[in-house]
Amino acid sequence: MAPSLENEVPNKSRVTVVGSGNWGSVAAKLIASNTLKFPSFHDEVRMWVFEETLPSGEKLSEVINRTNENVKYLPGIKLGKNVVADPDLDHAVRDANMLVFVTPHQFMEGICRKIVGKIREDAEAISLIKGMEVKMEGPCMISTLITEQLGINCCVLMGANIANEIAVEKFSEATVGYRQNKEIAEKWVRLFSTPYFMVTAVQDVEGVELCGTLKNVVAIAAGCDLLMLFLPFYFLKHFQLLFLSNGEFGTDSTGFVDGLEMGNNTKAAIMRIGLREMKAFSKLLFSSVKDNTFFESCGVADLITTCLGGRNRKCADAFARNGGKRSFDELEAELLQGQKLQGVSTAKEVYEVLNHRGWLELFPLFTTVHEICIGHLPPSAIVEYSEHTPKFSLLEGSAQFY
Amino acid sequence: MAPSLENEVPNKSRVTVVGSGNWGSVAAKLIASNTLKFPSFHDEVRMWVFEETLPSGEKLSEVINRTNENVKYLPGIKLGKNVVADPDLDHAVRDANMLVFVTPHQFMEGICRKIVGKIREDAEAISLIKGMEVKMEGPCMISTLITEQLGINCCVLMGANIANEIAVEKFSEATVGYRQNKEIAEKWVRLFSTPYFMVTAVQDVEGVELCGTLKNVVAIAAGCDLLMLFLPFYFLKHFQLLFLSNGEFGTDSTGFVDGLEMGNNTKAAIMRIGLREMKAFSKLLFSSVKDNTFFESCGVADLITTCLGGRNRKCADAFARNGGKRSFDELEAELLQGQKLQGVSTAKEVYEVLNHRGWLELFPLFTTVHEICIGHLPPSAIVEYSEHTPKFSLLEGSAQFY
Numbered sequence: 001m002a003p004s005l006e007n008e009v010p011n012k013s014r015v016t017v018v019g020s021g022n023w024g025s026v027a028a029k030l031i032a033s034n035t036l037k038f039p040s041f042h043d044e045v046r047m048w049v050f051e052e053t054l055p056s057g058e059k060l061s062e063v064i065n066r067t068n069e070n071v072k073y074l075p076g077i078k079l080g081k082n083v084v085a086d087p088d089l090d091h092a093v094r095d096a097n098m099l100v101f102v103t104p105h106q107f108m109e110g111i112c113r114k115i116v117g118k119i120r121e122d123a124e125a126i127s128l129i130k131g132m133e134v135k136m137e138g139p140c141m142i143s144t145l146i147t148e149q150l151g152i153n154c155c156v157l158m159g160a161n162i163a164n165e166i167a168v169e170k171f172s173e174a175t176v177g178y179r180q181n182k183e184i185a186e187k188w189v190r191l192f193s194t195p196y197f198m199v200t201a202v203q204d205v206e207g208v209e210l211c212g213t214l215k216n217v218v219a220i221a222a223g224c225d226l227l228m229l230f231l232p233f234y235f236l237k238h239f240q241l242l243f244l245s246n247g248e249f250g251t252d253s254t255g256f257v258d259g260l261e262m263g264n265n266t267k268a269a270i271m272r273i274g275l276r277e278m279k280a281f282s283k284l285l286f287s288s289v290k291d292n293t294f295f296e297s298c299g300v301a302d303l304i305t306t307c308l309g310g311r312n313r314k315c316a317d318a319f320a321r322n323g324g325k326r327s328f329d330e331l332e333a334e335l336l337q338g339q340k341l342q343g344v345s346t347a348k349e350v351y352e353v354l355n356h357r358g359w360l361e362l363f364p365l366f367t368t369v370h371e372i373c374i375g376h377l378p379p380s381a382i383v384e385y386s387e388h389t390p391k392f393s394l395l396e397g398s399a400q401f402y
Numbered sequence: 403m404a405p406s407l408e409n410e411v412p413n414k415s416r417v418t419v420v421g422s423g424n425w426g427s428v429a430a431k432l433i434a435s436n437t438l439k440f441p442s443f444h445d446e447v448r449m450w451v452f453e454e455t456l457p458s459g460e461k462l463s464e465v466i467n468r469t470n471e472n473v474k475y476l477p478g479i480k481l482g483k484n485v486v487a488d489p490d491l492d493h494a495v496r497d498a499n500m501l502v503f504v505t506p507h508q509f510m511e512g513i514c515r516k517i518v519g520k521i522r523e524d525a526e527a528i529s530l531i532k533g534m535e536v537k538m539e540g541p542c543m544i545s546t547l548i549t550e551q552l553g554i555n556c557c558v559l560m561g562a563n564i565a566n567e568i569a570v571e572k573f574s575e576a577t578v579g580y581r582q583n584k585e586i587a588e589k590w591v592r593l594f595s596t597p598y599f600m601v602t603a604v605q606d607v608e609g610v611e612l613c614g615t616l617k618n619v620v621a622i623a624a625g626c627d628l629l630m631l632f633l634p635f636y637f638l639k640h641f642q643l644l645f646l647s648n649g650e651f652g653t654d655s656t657g658f659v660d661g662l663e664m665g666n667n668t669k670a671a672i673m674r675i676g677l678r679e680m681k682a683f684s685k686l687l688f689s690s691v692k693d694n695t696f697f698e699s700c701g702v703a704d705l706i707t708t709c710l711g712g713r714n715r716k717c718a719d720a721f722a723r724n725g726g727k728r729s730f731d732e733l734e735a736e737l738l739q740g741q742k743l744q745g746v747s748t749a750k751e752v753y754e755v756l757n758h759r760g761w762l763e764l765f766p767l768f769t770t771v772h773e774i775c776i777g778h779l780p781p782s783a784i785v786e787y788s789e790h791t792p793k794f795s796l797l798e799g800s801a802q803f804y
Contacts (some may be wrong), residue, residue, distance in 0.1 A: 272703035304706060
């Protein structure tokens with residue numbers, strides 16, 4: 001037993017937050033207020049910090065421990081004196097039985113490799129990470145990666161959670177997705193809930209996690225006026241579907257790629273079509289996914305929040321304003337100060353899954369977002385695109401998912 | 403047979419739009435483009451105009467017929483030369499077999515009384531009207547009112563439809579709700595669909611119609627910062643529900659009525675809670691209502707559009723800015739130039755249904771909107787309110803609806 005565990009109630013849960021970016025820091029703050037409040041948790045919250053040297057020459061972890069603030073990723077917010085920054089990953093995780101993972105998703109495989117065999121056997125995990133790893137054999141959810149690599153159960157927490165708003169204690173909601181163990185889910189709910197952060201649990205890990213991932217793709221669409229160009233295709237496809245047996249409707253599309261400035265109706269339509277594709281995609285990947293999950297904070301609310309003002313939106317706006325001439329990578333570097341733009345990489349990963357499984361035509365919004373992001377879709381391509389006959393049998397077969 | 407029907411293909415459908423406000427005029431424009439296009443419709447679209455004398459001294463219907471514009475409710479937009487304004491209600495409806503109702507909902511009972519027995523027996527109706535009539539025996543949907551009073555089938559059309567955006571042909575979607583006859587639904591879809599207005603049909607009249615009605619109540623919530631005051635109550639209620647068997651969570655609510663300026667998370671949370679109450683309320687009233695209807699344009703998309711910029715939002719904003727000192731009636735008259743603010747009256751009607759059936763505690767958002775609108779809910783009342791123990795058995799019993 002580690003020295004710090006002496007003289008303690010033996011069953012207290014110890015929490016470590018793996019990650020200390022913007023959202024990770026806010027998560028630590030939420031958790032730290034609850035570990036002080038509830039006797040079932042050990043007061044101290046350990047937070048693994050990927051060490052950086054600040055312009056002042058100081059180490060980030062040292063500054064966090066001295067000032068109680070993450071001066072780089074969450075300046076101006078006190079995390080709680082019981083938050084201890086720790087740059088040593090092995091040391092940070094070894095005593096914890098509650099592990100909160102909140103890093104960029106591309107780091108998770110490396111982190112798992114590093115800590116496997118070094119964590120408590122009774123540890124439980126929760127992932128706040130949005131994104132998935134796509135491999136040859138198919139998509140791999142982060143919660144699955146954690147369970148497979150570390151041999152521990154993993155819940156997820158997603159929701160309408162702009163970190164900076166929660167940091168200043170504006171009312172928000174979130175959703176915990178769990179697999180079987182409802183008691184564990186309730187423990188996570190208790191650890192995160194505060195009067196301004198309302199958390200509910202649903203038994204649908206994959207649904208909740210995919211919501212958190214896929215909404216970033218839709219946010220790019222809603223932020224990107226260029227996507228107006230895609231709507232004719234979408235419209236024609238579905239219209240033909242409805243009236244395939246009816247000769248009255250022509251296919252002339254003159255006039256409806258004119259307006260590039262979206263109205264609120266159009267934005268709402270894109271969000272709705274996006275939510276529908278999120279639901280359809282999730283259910284095609286995992287038959288266990290529940291429709292009602294998309295009514296939770298992780299679904300419709302997170303989608304709205306992200307489309308109204310997330311970082312994907314910010315970059316997509318800039319992308320559209322520059323007429324696609326500057327890449328998303330460039331804009332990301334300029335606008336996000338080191339944060340990652342998840343929608344672009346997720347769009348690519350989703351595209352790979354769709355392409356691999358022959359589902360591209362079922363998901364015109366997801367597909368088009370990726371093709372615009374990589375610059376493969378010039379305006380003129382839309383017209384040719386919209387002339388393709390949709391694969392009716394495929395679409396018909398998928399009606400249950402919509 | 404009326405003289406104007408001579409020398410025609412006998413089976414052509416004749417359309418009359420009953421109503422000529424902002425949305426009615428846009429509907430006439432959409433329809434007029436399709437009656438010209440499809441041979442199954444008679445070209446002419448008759449539009450009943452509630453006659454008004456304009457400041458110039460001219461009659462509104464005469465100006466519409468001379469200029470082809472509804473200069474009062476949709477200035478600057480040509481309706482189509484085949485739209486004929488008619489101030490005589492009996493004359494306007496008598497030859498039509500497709501009746502489109504789009505008036506303020508409080509006019510519908512009088513209109514039905516006036517035209518009963520004067521319409522074609524084979525007439526089909528569609529209602530674009532948002533709102534319901536609440537009577538002693540319970541709520542009465544407008545589509546039901548039309549069916550009962552006129553003895554004809556009635557579909558509904560609802561969706562994310564800010565009229566002025568559709569008028570300038572920005573891309574939008576809408577949902578037709580139908581009862582049994584899918585062919586009729588498809589005929590309505592064909593009559594309304596244009597390349598910039600995508601309509602789909604679902605077999606759920608009540609669900610679609612209630613969406614169109616109830617979203618106005620939520621929009622007041624999302625537009626009204628005062629509603630931040632209600633969230634503590636909502637939160638406590640649900641938190642207690644989750645952890646009733648767990649003594650760890652206290653009920654102190656200090657600090658979370660501080661921030662009155664909403665973040666995007668909060669707005670999204672209110673929209674989500676609102677959508678949930680819309681769904682729960684609809685399903686309690688009509689067991690036939692389908693969850694998936696709330697994913698259609700009439701559900702989530704219309705809610706988003708209305709919360710982002712509808713007229714309810716506009717007035718609620720002004721109401722909140724004035725600290726509740728000016729009534730909604732006053733603001734409506736000032737801001738909406740004769741248009742009606744439906745959210746306030748719908749909130750009242752919903753409240754009456756909830757109160758009558760003992761459901762008030764199940765719908766904290768709907769209930770609170772009404773109590774704020776009528777000035778019954780001063781900030782201090784919230785604290786007392788939140789101390790009430792929720793009726794757990796009732797809430798538990800209703801879990802299936804959420």
